[in-house]
Amino acid sequence: MKRVRVIGTGSYLPEKILTNSDLEKMVDTSDEWIVARTGIERRRIAADNENTSDLATKAAQRALEMAGVSADEIDVIVLGTITGDYPWPATACVVQHNIGATNAYAYDISAACSGFVYALSNAVDYLQAGRGQKALVIGSEVLSRVIDWTDRNTCVLFGDGAGAVVLDLQDGDSGVLSSHLHSDGSYLELLYQPGFSTRHMATPEAIAAKTNTLKMQGNEVFKVAVRSLTDVSKEALAANQLTSEDVKLFIPHQANRRILEATAKRLKLTDEQCFINVQDYGNTSGATIPIAMDEANRQGLLQEGDLVLMAAFGGGFTWGSSLLRW
Secondary structure (H helix, E strand, O other), X not given: OEEEEEEEEEEEOOOEEEEHHHHHOOOOOOHHHHHXXXXXXXXXXXXXXXXXXXXXXXXXXXXXHHHOOOHHHOOEXXXXXXXXXXXXXXXXXXXXXXXXXXXXXXXXXXXXXXXXXXXXXHHHHHHHOXXXXXXXXXXXXXXXXXXXXXXXXXXXXEOEEEEEEEEEEXXXXXXXXXXXXXXXXXXXXXXXXXXXXXXXXXXXXXXXXXXXXXXXOHHHHHXXXXXXXXXXXXXXXXXXXXXXXXXXXXXXXXXXXXXXXXXXXXXXXXXXXXXXXXXXXXXXXXXXXXXXXXXXXXXXXXOOOOEEEEEXXXXXXXXXXXXXXX
């Protein structure tokens, strides 16, 4: 049978590092407070001249290089982001132009921190439906520009970055086994960015009130996130008649170490099965999973035949999982 395989991974992190010690000088917080509650020690911040498309372009180029695939071989580009260069057109179209993927159609998906899992599922469906042979799936964010840097409850959490994978439709048992997507709009106001938009216009009053920045009720998000990540991970395993013992590597959305540890405990996964890098990059929303996958791949942690479980949760609320055999 034909399955969609990951044949190349890539990531890009901006050069600027913002440590917890740096944040101590900006808001009323401390390194101890941040680490105890989130596990985050540092995060990357895009330069003034770096946009979401720039980060995505570099991650895509690195994934293409690893895959040994030229840009004009790509049939579809799907980019998960909530911090696109423009309200429209899609940032994926900017990336398409940047890399020279002249034969690809391109579009964005807005599913917050679940953006990469949603984008991956879309791309897999297109290839398996005969709509192409190769796809480029990207998660890229510049969250530093939608954060209120005076709000210690949110500014300590987020960072900038991008990750990408190249997919190929091939014969064999390896590849994406299944994806499982969910959403519930009733939770919207627990985690969202109200403006600027057609609903919340960029009036002088709105700008002064910082209504363009991310809003979050952290304690409530925590509870739903752990439950949803656990349930959707179990759903993926059950759909393929597998158990947590079969998983070689669990790559969750890197939101908060406490969330990840609570989820892993519920899934009965060992520390060796879980890939966590939130300490280095913070929460990069839709980019966390492809960044982590690229790191794990380049560290030699993924070998042919390994079972990889990915799960994400984000504003909307959205959540989802993908299970693949490497």
